[in-house]
Amino acid sequence: MTTVRITHVSKRYGRTVALADVTAGISPGITGLLGPNGAGKTTLLKIAATVLAPDEGRVELLGMDPANPKDRAAIRRRLGYMPQEPGFYPRFTAFEFVDYVAILKELTDRKGRHVEVRRVLDAVGLGEVAGKRIRTLSGGMRRRLALAQALLGRPDLLLLDEPTAGLDPEQRLRFRQIVSSQPGRTVVLSTHQTEDVAALCGRVLVLAEGAIRFDGRPSDLAAVAEGRVWAAEEEAGGGASVSWRTGDGLLRHIGSPPAGATLVAPTLEDGYLLLLAQLATTERAA
Amino acid sequence: MTTIWHAEDDLLRAYAAGSADDVVASSVEAHLVACGSCRSRLARHVPQDRLFSNWEAVVVALDAPRPGLVEHLLVRVGVSPSTARLLVATPALRWSWAASVAMALTFSLVAATRPGAEAFLLLLTAPLVPLAGVALAFNRSLDPSAEIVDATPLGGLPLLFLRTASTVAPSIVIAGVAGVAVAPLDETWWLWLLPALALSALSLLLSSLAPIGKVAAALGGLWAGGVVVTEAAARGSLQALRAGGPPESLLFRTPAQVLAAAVAALAAAAVVTLTRRNAEPWRRL
Numbered sequence: 001m002t003t004v005r006i007t008h009v010s011k012r013y014g015r016t017v018a019l020a021d022v023t024a025g026i027s028p029g030i031t032g033l034l035g036p037n038g039a040g041k042t043t044l045l046k047i048a049a050t051v052l053a054p055d056e057g058r059v060e061l062l063g064m065d066p067a068n069p070k071d072r073a074a075i076r077r078r079l080g081y082m083p084q085e086p087g088f089y090p091r092f093t094a095f096e097f098v099d100y101v102a103i104l105k106e107l108t109d110r111k112g113r114h115v116e117v118r119r120v121l122d123a124v125g126l127g128e129v130a131g132k133r134i135r136t137l138s139g140g141m142r143r144r145l146a147l148a149q150a151l152l153g154r155p156d157l158l159l160l161d162e163p164t165a166g167l168d169p170e171q172r173l174r175f176r177q178i179v180s181s182q183p184g185r186t187v188v189l190s191t192h193q194t195e196d197v198a199a200l201c202g203r204v205l206v207l208a209e210g211a212i213r214f215d216g217r218p219s220d221l222a223a224v225a226e227g228r229v230w231a232a233e234e235e236a237g238g239g240a241s242v243s244w245r246t247g248d249g250l251l252r253h254i255g256s257p258p259a260g261a262t263l264v265a266p267t268l269e270d271g272y273l274l275l276l277a278q279l280a281t282t283e284r285a286a
Numbered sequence: 287m288t289t290i291w292h293a294e295d296d297l298l299r300a301y302a303a304g305s306a307d308d309v310v311a312s313s314v315e316a317h318l319v320a321c322g323s324c325r326s327r328l329a330r331h332v333p334q335d336r337l338f339s340n341w342e343a344v345v346v347a348l349d350a351p352r353p354g355l356v357e358h359l360l361v362r363v364g365v366s367p368s369t370a371r372l373l374v375a376t377p378a379l380r381w382s383w384a385a386s387v388a389m390a391l392t393f394s395l396v397a398a399t400r401p402g403a404e405a406f407l408l409l410l411t412a413p414l415v416p417l418a419g420v421a422l423a424f425n426r427s428l429d430p431s432a433e434i435v436d437a438t439p440l441g442g443l444p445l446l447f448l449r450t451a452s453t454v455a456p457s458i459v460i461a462g463v464a465g466v467a468v469a470p471l472d473e474t475w476w477l478w479l480l481p482a483l484a485l486s487a488l489s490l491l492l493s494s495l496a497p498i499g500k501v502a503a504a505l506g507g508l509w510a511g512g513v514v515v516t517e518a519a520a521r522g523s524l525q526a527l528r529a530g531g532p533p534e535s536l537l538f539r540t541p542a543q544v545l546a547a548a549v550a551a552l553a554a555a556a557v558v559t560l561t562r563r564n565a566e567p568w569r570r571l
Contacts, residue, residue, distance in 0.1 A: 051436040073439045081437035087430030089375065095349040097431075100375050103368045104438035104445065110367060114346045130349040149434060 002027050002060075003157055003186040004048050009057030011043050018043040019054070020210040026188060030179060032197035032218070033190040034272055035207035041190040042084050044207065045161050048188065049081040062157060077106065080155035084162050084190075086146035090135040094126055094145055097134060101149040120148040123178055125171075139166050147175070158182065160189040164196055176200055194269040198222075206272065208279055218268050225266035225274045229254050232261035242273050293317055293324050295331070302331040372445065373452050406533045410513045413482035414506050415460070419453035420486045421502035424493060454486055477538045480546035485509060487553035494560060513537055 004026040011019040019040045033041045046052035047059060050066045062078055064071035088097055098117045107113040121130050124144040129137060137145065143166055150158060160179075164172050176199055179187055191197060197204050198218050206214035206221070214221060230253040243253040253261060254274050293301075293314050300306040301314045318325050353361070353370070360370035392411075424446055426432045435441035458479070485505050492501045513535055518524045520534035536542055 049437045051433060072442075076437060076439040076441075079437055081434065083433040086434055087432070089430060092375070093349070093351070096351040096375075099351060100371065101431075101434060101438060103371055104435060104440045106439055108366075108368050114350050115342075118342070118346050118349070127345075146434070 003062055004188065005058075005060040006044070006047070007058040007060075009047065009054045009059060011040075011047065011052070011054050017210050019047075021057070022210070022212055024205065024212055024215065026186060026203075028184055028186045029202040030187045030189070030200050032201035032204045033188065033207060034192075034194065034197060034204060035190075036276065039207040040210040041207055042161055045081075045159050045188065045190055046083075048157075049079065049083075049159050050075055051081070075157075077153075078156040080150035080152065080158045082146045082150040082160045082163055086142070088134045088142065088145070091133065093131050093133055094121060094137065094141075094148075095130040097145065098149050098152065102152050105152055107153065116152060120151045123151060124148045125174055140168065140171055143167060144171070144175075147178070151178070154182075154185075156185055158185060158187045160187070162191055163189055164191060164193055172196070194267070194272055198268040204268075206275060208276065213279060214275055221271040221275070222266050222268045224271035225254055227263065228256075228274060229264050229266045229270045230257045230261035231264050232258045234258075234260070242277050291317070292321065293327075295327070298324070298328050299331045302328060302336075303333060304336070369448070372440075372448065406513075406517060406527065406535075409478045409533050409538060410510055412478035413485050413509060415457045416454045416482050417485045417489060417502050417506050417509075419457040420450055420489050421498050423449035423453040424490065424498045427497075450490070458482065477533065477543065480543050480550065481509065481537070483550040484546040484553070487550045487557065490557045491553045491560075 002025040004024075006022055006024050009019055009022045010017070022040070022044065033044065035041050043052065047054050048061060050061070050072055053067070059066055061075045064075050066072045066075055089100075092100065095117060098121060099113065102113045102117055107116060118127070118130070121127050124147050126141060126144055126148060129141065134142065134145070143163070147160070147163055150160065158179075163179075164175055167175060172193075176196070179189070180200060189196070189200075201218055204214070204216065204218050204221050205212055214224070231250045232253060233250060242255065243251055243258075246252050251258075252264075254266075254270050255277070257263075297306070297310065297314055301311055306314065318328065351371070353367075354374060357370045357374045360373060361367055365373070422428065426436075426446075429435060435445065462479075489498060489502045489505050492505075495501075514527070516535040516537050517533065518527055520536065521527065521529070
């Protein structure tokens with residue numbers, strides 16, 4: 001079953017092309033969106049969250065058409081969305097804010113709603129500060145608050161725009177536990193953290209310049225760099241696309257081997273960096 | 287010499303499970319308040335799940351938002367508790383109320399200091415109050431959580447219309463009350479009502495083309511300019527505007543009033559149709 005189906009979708013902001021003729025289908029499970037800033041990840045998530053209409057193309061969410069107002073409301077009943085830069089009412093407490101969103105999600109029974117609000121706040125570890133005003137919360141706490149409201153009502157489609165930005169390692173671990181305990185649901189998350197994708201996702205899409213450049217399993221993305229990652233002691237000639245000196249003093253090369261280098265196993269990040277470097281090269285050539 | 291009585295385990299178990307009858311339960315309770323050793327023995331008999339659910343209920347009740355004065359009043363007059371919650375949460379609503387009250391006070395001041403000219407001034411300013419209310423309520427950029435709110439089933443047009451209605455209605459009432467206070471009921475006091483509705487509906491319709499703040503400012507400016515020019519033309523000169531008396535502008539004659547009613551009805555119908563047919567007429571990000 002495909003929960004998100006996007007067919008020939010384009011979106012422009014003035015002259016800037018955010019998405020150029022994108023076609024993709026996303027099924028239940030966790031899908032990661034990787035890509036440099038400005039690649040179109042946020043635009044894609046906004047379209048899937050029904051807050052932005054595409055200029056061209058067709059969108060189908062949970063088997064329904066978001067362009068139809070009735071369908072759109074039905075989709076939104078089964079949707080959880082955490083935007084990249086969530087804003088809050090600073091005078092509200094954490095509980096009041098999530099309660100407000102819960103009302104907008106049609107949880108009208110007061111008692112049941114309050115229990116659900118409590119559940120999502122506890123899930124993201126904000127139970128202790130539920131009664132505190134949002135302006136007194138730290139940046140990481142606010143991000144978790146934005147995640148909490150997305151979890152309201154156990155949505156079938158969970159869209160998270162850079163959910164781990166600004167979280168410390170323990171909070172990121174907790175986030176992974178929350179997201180991976182949503183069996184049968186479709187979770188789409190955009191991130192810059194390749195470790196999140198490697199740890200969580202069954203599938204990864206790489207976006208660059210408004211187009212999908214890779215679509216496959218995380219191990220397939222790592223395999224892009226298979227036989228192309230080298231460790232060397234000295235800076236040397238050769239056609240390395242990317243190289244940097246790591247903490248253990250060795251140079252890590254991705255691309256053609258420098259003299260005296262040894263081959264090492266590629267990571268997801270190696271595959272991703274190599275893919276972007278190859279794209280940049282073909283563009284320069286074109 | 288007193289005999290020391292203690293609650294037996296069976297009794298404590300029944301009390302903890304909530305199965306003891308009222309008389310027994312209250313006497314056990316009275317004893318528990320005074321007796322530390324029975325209290326500590328009671329703890330063993332309390333079922334974990336009951337303790338947990340009681341604790342949960344306490345925590346939820348502690349964190350639950352307490353309704354404020356306005357919210358209480360709204361519920362009293364028949365608004366559903368969750369709708370009242372949505373209304374008091376909206377910052378734009380507070381500003382719009384503040385603007386309406388400020389406008390009403392200004393009317394009274396003008397009336398107190400410059401008797402005579404207030405009828406014309408009132409008719410010029412009154413339609414601007416609901417127009418400003420629409421601009422505040424319908425302006426997504428004034429809602430800090432717009433992106434989160436947009437993705438909810440009630441967060442789109444339903445919420446915007448709810449906010450708009452809740453700002454326009456009180457602003458019309460307040461402007462009306464101020465009008466009556468300033469110019470005691472005569473045949474001219476209601477002449478601003480239809481233009482006010484026409485301007486508000488038109489601003490909603492045009493907000494699909496440009497940001498609603500700019501639309502409302504432009505319409506408000508056109509209205510104010512139009513009133514001054516036509517009033518001055520009817521009276522013969524700009525100086526004549528200082529004189530009191532009933533308004534003479536053709537904008538307050540019957541044809542213009544009928545036109546205003548037609549514009550209000552057509553624009554409102556167009557807004558509803560556009561909303562139903564078009565996917566996102568209000569979402570040009």
